[in-house]
Amino acid sequence: MANQGPAYYSPYPTAVYEGIITPPEGKALLLTKVVDEETAMREVARVMLTSENATIFPGPQVLYGYNEEAKKKAKLIKEMSEVLNAKMIPMYDYRPKYPKIDAEVEINPNHPNLTIWHNNIKAAIFIGVHCHYANVALKIVRCETDCYTIAMCGLSGHEDAMATLRDMHSHELEKFIKIAREVKSELKL
Amino acid sequence: MGTHIYKINPEFRDIMPKEIIDLEENATWSDTTDKRGIKELPETKELLEEHSLCAGCPEAAALRYVLAALPKPEDTVIVNSTGCTSLMFPHIALHTVHSLFGNQNAVATGIKRVLDWRFPDIEKDVVVLAGDGATVDIGLDYTLQSFFRQENITTICFDNEVYANTGGQESGATPKGQVFKMAPTGKKFEKVKMWELAVTSGCHYSMNMTASAPKAVAKAVREAIFVARYLGPTFLNIYTPCILEIGLNANEGLREMKEQDKERFAAFKFVSPEAEELLAKLKEEGRL
Numbered sequence: 308m309a310n311q312g313p314a315y316y317s318p319y320p321t322a323v324y325e326g327i328i329t330p331p332e333g334k335a336l337l338l339t340k341v342v343d344e345e346t347a348m349r350e351v352a353r354v355m356l357t358s359e360n361a362t363i364f365p366g367p368q369v370l371y372g373y374n375e376e377a378k379k380k381a382k383l384i385k386e387m388s389e390v391l392n393a394k395m396i397p398m399y400d401y402r403p404k405y406p407k408i409d410a411e412v413e414i415n416p417n418h419p420n421l422t423i424w425h426n427n428i429k430a431a432i433f434i435g436v437h438c439h440y441a442n443v444a445l446k447i448v449r450c451e452t453d454c455y456t457i458a459m460c461g462l463s464g465h466e467d468a469m470a471t472l473r474d475m476h477s478h479e480l481e482k483f484i485k486i487a488r489e490v491k492s493e494l495k496l
Numbered sequence: 497m498g499t500h501i502y503k504i505n506p507e508f509r510d511i512m513p514k515e516i517i518d519l520e521e522n523a524t525w526s527d528t529t530d531k532r533g534i535k536e537l538p539e540t541k542e543l544l545e546e547h548s549l550c551a552g553c554p555e556a557a558a559l560r561y562v563l564a565a566l567p568k569p570e571d572t573v574i575v576n577s578t579g580c581t582s583l584m585f586p587h588i589a590l591h592t593v594h595s596l597f598g599n600q601n602a603v604a605t606g607i608k609r610v611l612d613w614r615f616p617d618i619e620k621d622v623v624v625l626a627g628d629g630a631t632v633d634i635g636l637d638y639t640l641q642s643f644f645r646q647e648n649i650t651t652i653c654f655d656n657e658v659y660a661n662t663g664g665q666e667s668g669a670t671p672k673g674q675v676f677k678m679a680p681t682g683k684k685f686e687k688v689k690m691w692e693l694a695v696t697s698g699c700h701y702s703m704n705m706t707a708s709a710p711k712a713v714a715k716a717v718r719e720a721i722f723v724a725r726y727l728g729p730t731f732l733n734i735y736t737p738c739i740l741e742i743g744l745n746a747n748e749g750l751r752e753m754k755e756q757d758k759e760r761f762a763a764f765k766f767v768s769p770e771a772e773e774l775l776a777k778l779k780e781e782g783r784l
Binding site: 370 | 500508512586
């Protein structure tokens with residue numbers, strides 16, 4: 308059973324109540340520390356490459372090809388999953404699903420812990436998920452699982468993720484893939 | 497809005513569930529067919545995924561007919577209210593808004609006005625879908641006020657003549673004398689003839705019917721949406737009995753509706769002269 312949050316409002320002790328806030332422009336967040344973007348990218352790549360059942364959760368903003376940037380990002384995410392040897396499970400729908408989701412093939416922001424528990428995921432990247440649902444999902448995952456969550460956000464990031472890379476557009480994704488390749492060869496994987 | 501924005505990126509096709517791929521490949525949208533309708537139900541992907549209503553529930557069938565008849569589903573917003581239908585809305589591949597109980601016509605008004613302002617060049621339909629408790633009882637004020645204001649929305653009432661979802665309380669649409677679990681002495685007043693109130697309140701198109709004939713439901717939905725789009729408010733009262741509350745088995749809903757076709761839900765249809773003219777024109781253009 309989750310603890311009551313400090314304000315006794317949220318059932319979870321959210322990061323913001325522990326003084327953790329999103330990183331400023333050009334920086335990234337690693338657990339409680341604001342660090343350089345490249346440092347965070349290296350650490351994220353290392354965690355994804357060395358954790359059990361590392362998974363990428365692509366959201367609707369990249370699953371559907373509604374503009375050129377989304378199409379470009381889709382290609383890069385596919386490439387990223389190959390570099391990181393990560394599985395992909397889509398978060399294609401935000402509505403709660405009845406009677407229950409198929410945790411093997413999908414993740415839902417209202418009960419993301421089910422997918423993480425079922426697949427024993429120890430590290431996960433959330434990308435292309437709309438802000439408010441990413442916030443909900445990351446809070447639940449943070450409290451209910453031991454999964455290392457990584458938010459790759461197109462805007463200002465998510466403090467409830469273990470690692471936040473902000474302003475992640477296709478150019479930054481290309482940079483991350485390059486770094487991930489380097490880390491992979493350093494780790495001799 | 498075209499359906500192209502829903503196209504799944506090829507990189508993710510292999511990880512998307514079948515029902516989502518099916519929506520892209522086998523569902524009908526306004527740009528994939530000239531005229532959607534219930535004839536397509538057996539062959540195409542329905543916009544309603546599996547639902548969690550009772551076996552044999554006529555409401556589930558009626559909703560399938562309504563969804564199959566929407567002329568432009570990708571540009572339609574459905575506003576609903578608390579009730580058994582709420583259990584189906586999470587399974588619909590359309591924009592749906594769940595409003596506070598009874599507020600659905602007020603919420604739909606706001607949505608329709610903003611859509612018209614935001615997308616002046618695109619025809620957007622707003623359809624209210626609620627039960628008789630929300631439409632004729634607690635939400636009666638909001639329903640009628642939207643008719644008075646001549647809002648361009650279609651209101652569909654799934655009339656099961658009871659608050660079924662909460663255990664069987666009487667509503668404004670319950671017939672006189674009807675006994676329910678939470679109305680043990682029987683209703684003291686007559687059923688409100690909402691379809692007549694709708695006419696008095698300014699609806700251009702008003703119908704009372706049962707969901708026993710799928711084609712008739714689909715035709716009424718299509719006509720009502722077109723009239724609401726171009727003229728003003730429209731109203732459909734569709735009998736979808738709660739088989740549990742009136743003590744019927746799963747296979748008896750259709751018979752109950754057919755029987756009521758001749759009684760409380762005997763066909764009533766009002767079409768204003770302007771609406772008649774519009775429907776004739778649309779028929780000529782092949783849109784009906």
